[in-house]
Amino acid sequence: xxxxxxxxxxxxxxxxxxxxxxxxxxxxxxxxxxxxxxxxxxxxxxxxxxxxxxxxxxxxxxxxxxxxxxxxxxxxxxxxxxxxxxxxxxxxxxxxxxxxxxxxxxxxxxxxxxxxxxxxxxxxxxxxxxxxxxxxxxxxxxxxxxxxxxxxxxxxxxxxxxxxxxxxxxxxxxxxxxxxxxxxxxxxxxxxxxxxxxxxxxxxxxxxxxxxxxxxxxxxxxxxxxxxxxxxxxxxxxxxxxxxxxxxxxxxxxxxxx
Amino acid sequence: xxxxxxxxxxxxxxxxxxxxxxxxxxxxxxxxxxxxxxxxxxxxxxxxxxxxxxxxxxxxxxxxxxxxxxxxxxxxxxxxxxxxxxxxxxxxxxxxxxxxxxxxxxxxxxxxxxxxxxxxxxxxxxxxxxxxxxxxxxxxxxxxxxxxxxxxxxxxxxxxxxxxxxxxxxxxxxxxxxxxxxxxxxxxxxxxxxxxxxxxxxxxxxxxxxxxxxxxxxxxxxxxxxxxxxxxxxxxxxxxxxxxxxxxxxxxxxxxxxx
Numbered sequence: 001x002x003x004x005x006x007x008x009x010x011x012x013x014x015x016x017x018x019x020x021x022x023x024x025x026x027x028x029x030x031x032x033x034x035x036x037x038x039x040x041x042x043x044x045x046x047x048x049x050x051x052x053x054x055x056x057x058x059x060x061x062x063x064x065x066x067x068x069x070x071x072x073x074x075x076x077x078x079x080x081x082x083x084x085x086x087x088x089x090x091x092x093x094x095x096x097x098x099x100x101x102x103x104x105x106x107x108x109x110x111x112x113x114x115x116x117x118x119x120x121x122x123x124x125x126x127x128x129x130x131x132x133x134x135x136x137x138x139x140x141x142x143x144x145x146x147x148x149x150x151x152x153x154x155x156x157x158x159x160x161x162x163x164x165x166x167x168x169x170x171x172x173x174x175x176x177x178x179x180x181x182x183x184x185x186x187x188x189x190x191x192x193x194x195x196x197x198x199x200x201x202x203x204x205x206x207x208x209x210x211x212x213x214x215x216x217x218x219x220x221x222x223x224x225x226x227x228x229x230x231x232x233x234x235x236x237x238x239x240x241x242x243x244x245x246x247x248x249x250x251x252x253x254x255x256x257x258x
Numbered sequence: 259x260x261x262x263x264x265x266x267x268x269x270x271x272x273x274x275x276x277x278x279x280x281x282x283x284x285x286x287x288x289x290x291x292x293x294x295x296x297x298x299x300x301x302x303x304x305x306x307x308x309x310x311x312x313x314x315x316x317x318x319x320x321x322x323x324x325x326x327x328x329x330x331x332x333x334x335x336x337x338x339x340x341x342x343x344x345x346x347x348x349x350x351x352x353x354x355x356x357x358x359x360x361x362x363x364x365x366x367x368x369x370x371x372x373x374x375x376x377x378x379x380x381x382x383x384x385x386x387x388x389x390x391x392x393x394x395x396x397x398x399x400x401x402x403x404x405x406x407x408x409x410x411x412x413x414x415x416x417x418x419x420x421x422x423x424x425x426x427x428x429x430x431x432x433x434x435x436x437x438x439x440x441x442x443x444x445x446x447x448x449x450x451x452x453x454x455x456x457x458x459x460x461x462x463x464x465x466x467x468x469x470x471x472x473x474x475x476x477x478x479x480x481x482x483x484x485x486x487x488x489x490x491x492x493x494x495x496x497x498x499x500x501x502x503x504x505x506x507x508x509x510x511x512x513x514x515x516x517x
Contacts, residue, residue, distance in 0.1 A: 010392050011389075013389045013390070013391065013392070013393070013394045013395060014390055016389075016395070017385060017386050017389040017395070018389075020387075021375060021378065021382075021386060024378075025375070025377050025378070029376065039324070066274040093374075094373035094390060095350070096350065097348075097350065097366065097368045097369050097373060098348065098349075098350065098366055098368070098373060098390055098391075099348055099349030099350055099366075100390060167297050167300070168296065168377065169296045169297050169298075170297075171295070179477060214293060252352040255350065255351060256288070
């Protein structure tokens with residue numbers, strides 16, 4: 001029995017293959033293929049802008065950019081966490097027959113979703129340029145909340161993939177929880193009024209809201225909120241710790257439950 | 259080290275010739291009478307202290323050693339623990355007790371084509387499955403033509419696997435698993451796939467491999483096949499090792515058992 005590290009080095013090929021598979025299969029048999037990862041957010045942005053822009057009276061030119069930035073990040077989180085949640089069960093054919101480090105499955109599904117997400121960021125850049133929201137030097141700092149986003153996705157993914165093996169209900173429950181996350185992320189409204197009110201903590205303690213908020217600040221060339229950055233980072237690291245511990249402790253039992 | 263009774267083998271007896279050594283392997287399953295897989299049920303049972311399981315030892319006190327180049331037939335009735343033992347050796351199950359020591363690359367052929375993706379084409383699956391077995395993409399680039407040739411599926415190699423017949427999938431699985439000579443090969447009832455022609459071809463390929471010193475664990479209900487392929491054999495019964503030794507003696511004993 002070699003050490004775990006050797007194991008993971010040996011299977012790095014498999015990791016790459018699994019990521020490749022996820023990307024290849026996502027848009028297979030559609031005519032536009034990977035271009036969909038850019039068109040789809042663009043179309044959703046238009047719909048959301050029409051609906052919420054008119055309803056709430058936000059007619060500013062930056063409102064579509066505001067919506068798109070938030071929605072892209074929320075979509076990544078919801079898709080990667082859902083994919084990770086199902087990853088062990090979806091790969092049971094392989095898990096039951098050959099030995100493979102099981103963490104590869106949630107990690108590869110998070111990674112391929114993240115890569116598609118990075119591609120779709122091109123749309124954000126194009127929309128901002130068209131609408132006259134020009135990036136500044138500070139916009140480069142956007143990479144910081146994006147890294148925190150990846151960490152949070154990994155942590156949540158590891159926890160969910162472990163729980164998902166033992167309790168099938170989690171798939172449905174998580175859908176509902178994601179809805180809660182979405183409404184507390186201020187994707188299609190401005191949060192200032194809520195943040196000043198008594199219930200502002202609902203948003204402030206949602207790590208995904210902190211990430212979205214900081215990412216938007218970067219996009220619009222403003223400074224990040226340091227408290228939010230620190231909180232979301234610490235939360236993400238903590239979730240990874242919990243995720244790794246839970247996964248490690250239970251992965252030998254997975255095979256008995258799938 | 260006697261071959262007949264391997265229960266005394268300890269890990270420190272591993273020598274350079276050892277391909278595989280099992281010491282005191284035990285595998286326990288919890289057979290819950292009703293499957294608890296919803297959160298609500300789990301907590302209700304937890305509160306009521308009803309989370310009880312029936313313990314079931316699928317394997318107990320299994321110890322034996324296989325030397326390099328030996329071909330061991332695994333015999334036993336249905337439910338004797340043969341496949342569980344193979345999965346423990348392959349690393350799919352972590353044993354509840356005991357240790358498995360293996361030397362070299364192990365290729366499990368427990369079910370051909372497990373791990374294939376049905377949306378993926380034949381060729382893409384070659385790379386995917388190669389990666390599952392631990393081979394790099396560069397290495398598979400060199401081997402991909404050999405594999406396609408062996409499967410005789412050239413015209414179908416860019417078709418998604420969902421359109422393959424089960425025989426075609428088995429061919430592909432066999433061809434990938436045998437493209438490299440592994441040190442230890444686990445064959446669990448896989449020589450009964452494909453048509454007669456491919457079966458002959460694959461048996462020949464396996465025999466060629468064995469001639470070059472691959473260690474083989476061969477699970478089969480076909481005693482003739484075991485006689486033809488193996489030089490040693492063991493019998494499992496209800497999770498324990500009954501006999502381990504030279505093929506002729508063990509097969510004779512097994513034939514007695516199943517009479």
